[in-house]
Amino acid sequence: MSKNNNKPIEIPKPTFERLKKYHALLLQEKDKEYISSEEIAEKLNITPEQVRKDFTYLNINGKPKIGYHIPSLEKELSEFFGTWILDNIIIIGAGNLGSALAKYKGFKKIGIRVAAIFDNDPEKIGSLVGELSVLPLAEIKRVIKRFKVKIGVICVSENSAQEIAELLIQNGIKAIWNFTPVNLQTPPGIIVENQDITTGILTIKHLMEKE
Amino acid sequence: MSKNNNKPIEIPKPTFERLKKYHALLLQEKDKEYISSEEIAEKLNITPEQVRKDFTYLNINGKPKIGYHIPSLEKELSEFFGTWILDNIIIIGAGNLGSALAKYKGFKKIGIRVAAIFDNDPEKIGSLVGELSVLPLAEIKRVIKRFKVKIGVICVSENSAQEIAELLIQNGIKAIWNFTPVNLQTPPGIIVENQDITTGILTIKHLMEKE
DNA sequence: TAGATTGTTAATCGATTAACAATC
DNA sequence: TAGATTGTTAATCGATTAACAATC
Structure with missing residues (x-):
């Protein structure tokens, strides 16, 4: 199965702004390996549903009962914003x-x-x-x-x-x-x-x- | 007719953010006395309708064919944000x-x-x-x-x-x-x-x- | 397996846009 | 008066929330 990396859907402005917040938050979370939408939501004062919905705009997959792999999340957001390019x-x-x-x-x-x-x-x-x-x-x-x-x-x-x-x-x-x-x-x-x-x-x- | 200054309606977040932009813009416009919604919209890359709609959340009245009185606009926005309080x-x-x-x-x-x-x-x-x-x-x-x-x-x-x-x-x-x-x-x-x-x-x- | 959490579709809610009447 | 611009209501569009099936 080849990676499907066409991104046909334009990201809503509010989602875009929240992606920045996820990005900033993850740079702070260095102690854990996984994080749930519930946990992210709590820290940013939004709902878990919104977090999951936002992640559908990226190539991000969480694991039921475990949550999202923090390094993968970070990598995906870093690619989205281009922070790996100097x-x-x-x-x-x-x-x-x-x-x-x-x-x-x-x-x-x-x-x-x-x-x-x-x-x-x-x-x-x-x-x-x-x-x-x-x-x-x-x-x-x-x-x-x-x-x-x-x-x-x-x-x-x-x-x-x-x-x-x-x-x-x-x-x-x-x-x-x-x-x-x-x-x-x-x-x-x-x-x-x-x-x-x-x-x-x-x-x-x-x-x-x-x- | 007494001034009706109860503000029952909560201001939408996007409108709130635009009010800041109007505020900043007006501090720049010191040369003219009146400004139209068309003119404001053009400078901020939004539509005139949106400007007028946003202004309905404040006690702001424009004059047809003339536009909005800049000092009054400024005063209203200044009161809204409390910038006249030190x-x-x-x-x-x-x-x-x-x-x-x-x-x-x-x-x-x-x-x-x-x-x-x-x-x-x-x-x-x-x-x-x-x-x-x-x-x-x-x-x-x-x-x-x-x-x-x-x-x-x-x-x-x-x-x-x-x-x-x-x-x-x-x-x-x-x-x-x-x-x-x-x-x-x-x-x-x-x-x-x-x-x-x-x-x-x-x-x-x-x-x-x-x- | 049972339970927890993800992922997605449908329903709701809210904001923007369009249309147009009011008015200076 | 005629014309331009405001102010407001209705229609549309888009984002959020709710519900629930999928899955580890």
Whole structure:
């Protein structure tokens, strides 16, 4: 029986978001070999049925009475997200956030390596952020080619975000991870993922208001 | 006609998330006085119908042929999220991420003030992060009381996250903004908002894989 | 075998979209 | 007035939940 790896069905958005949570959860569960849908559900405050339903979108098989084999689950989710492929990223903006990201330890296990960090402030250029030396924007072109970078992270001020996005796209970047609140205008085919840092605290504020 | 401000209908989760986006978008639109649902929709890649439907959950009224009055929209959303109330927060962990958050400029406009930053590393205690001096954990109790802090931000390492959460809750914290990938165990009534920083890049990786 | 848990189909529930009347 | 855009109801679509058969 040959492996059937065509995936004809598009994954629903809510399921996609939960797959990320399963992925994160499993990276924490290193002590056990098997885990049941019941157990996963409890930790994430959802129902076991939902967990099993979500897993039908992947090539995942559990064993009745035992549960799901954690390493296999992990492998499947890792393939789904492509975390076993190493992607080089570049960070534009060596301010607080950019620097913190450049030094972030958690990227390794999801297949991300920070190739370089850039800034246009002469005072910052040449200074060290972790093990990286801050490079001038003029170096972007070279670094993208050299490290085959497809993902750019924008951590600059709001008023230069659009400009930087265009610069990145001109130089062949395919995906932008945008940490500014600016709605970037980009041509079709470019992936833009907005990571508004304030989003979580807005939920907290709203929930607290009701009490 | 008296203002009817009972809000009997619970807001759907997807609508809630979009309200955050409208809120962020409006903070960018300072040049115009009115904006149409069409215009909002275009910028956020959704439909105008959805925008109008979402607004029915708030006390928002647009004018046919003109659109929505931006300052009023902003005020309504600000009340919804409680961004006009100033909340003091404390940050635990003065590493890269904790320090970046402590210095983050965007908190002010959503009604957040960082009251203090803590660490248990003797080398960090007393050092400056922006305008704040890093305090030892022993000071947490006092600071929470003094500044009536209800929100705690966890930026420590994975293995002390749970412990810190318990410490915060013991000292009266009502909501936790968790930047670690750990699934915190908390008593009922405590709000926990997990802000997994890697979530955005997983989406990017998955989308890129398909091409 | 009996029991527990998976996997899947059908039923329900909720959100989005479409249609159109109201209105500035 | 005519036209454009809002606001709302009804129809559709999609996701979740429930039920239960399959299976280790």
